[in-house]
Amino acid sequence: MADLDAFKKEVGTRAAGLVTSGMKVGLGTGSTAAHFVRALGERVRSEGLEIVGVPTSRATGDLARECGIALTTLDETPRLDLTIDGADEIDAAMRLIKGGGGAHLREKIVAAASDRMIVIADETKVVETLGKFPLPLEVLDFGLTATLHHVEEAARAHGCGGAIEQRKRPDGGTFVTDEGNAVLDCHFRQIPDPEGLAAALNTVPGLVEHGLFIGMASGALIAGSGGITTMGDL
Numbered sequence: 001m002a003d004l005d006a007f008k009k010e011v012g013t014r015a016a017g018l019v020t021s022g023m024k025v026g027l028g029t030g031s032t033a034a035h036f037v038r039a040l041g042e043r044v045r046s047e048g049l050e051i052v053g054v055p056t057s058r059a060t061g062d063l064a065r066e067c068g069i070a071l072t073t074l075d076e077t078p079r080l081d082l083t084i085d086g087a088d089e090i091d092a093a094m095r096l097i098k099g100g101g102g103a104h105l106r107e108k109i110v111a112a113a114s115d116r117m118i119v120i121a122d123e124t125k126v127v128e129t130l131g132k133f134p135l136p137l138e139v140l141d142f143g144l145t146a147t148l149h150h151v152e153e154a155a156r157a158h159g160c161g162g163a164i165e166q167r168k169r170p171d172g173g174t175f176v177t178d179e180g181n182a183v184l185d186c187h188f189r190q191i192p193d194p195e196g197l198a199a200a201l202n203t204v205p206g207l208v209e210h211g212l213f214i215g216m217a218s219g220a221l222i223a224g225s226g227g228i229t230t231m232g233d234l
């Protein structure tokens with residue numbers, strides 16, 4: 001575990017080096033993105049880097065404020081230069097599963113508003129086939145069982161089966177996102193057709209957002225025992 005955190009810190013710090021003065025930056029969520037936010041805050045403090053950030057969750061907003069990063073919103077600043085965010089899985093085509101922290105709705109909105117999205121991850125997140133990590137779906141509480149049936153149909157039609165469970169907090173209570181919604185975790189084990197599944201899930205009423213990010217990442221920094229490797233354009 002200690003090594004994984006060191007890898008996360010390494011890519012977080014490297015990613016902070018990609019930010020230049022004047023940039024509007026999307027700030028991801030999760031333990032890897034937190035390293036990035038801290039390293040970016042350090043650059044703001046020590047170099048006087050002038051940037052504004054849009055956080056992808058309340059937790060990231062709180063951390064960014066603590067780190068002295070000026071924040072804005074997508075309403076004030078609808079277009080961003082760069083978003084740096086973590087991922088739960090990334091494949092060779094830079095297709096992602098996100099939402100392990102339940103922030104994938106805001107993360108997707110922020111990434112879609114950015115000219116570039118760079119993923120930062122440790123090497124355990126790189127997979128041949130997406131789906132070992134349970135795919136998170138943010139869903140409305142209203143009609144949840146009906147929504148679940150639509151999701152099961154969509155999944156079956158795209159070669160996916162397995163348990164779909166409502167996410168709980170560690171204390172056993174229902175997990176609720178920053179938007180007040182529930183999360184379903186889909187234990188598909190493998191997703192043979194991520195594009196097809198994503199398109200089908202996009203049509204399910206009551207499903208606010210799924211954690212498949214396809215065609216969104218422009219580059220990735222992956223840290224492992226051999227150092228940092230890159231994918232795509234940085």
Ligand code: 5RP
Pocket residue numbers: 028029030031032033085086087088097098099100101102103104107
């Ligand atoms: C949160 C996310 C995170 O980016 C993802 O869960 C990775 O987290 P970590 O860096 O802690 O492994 O999608 O919704």
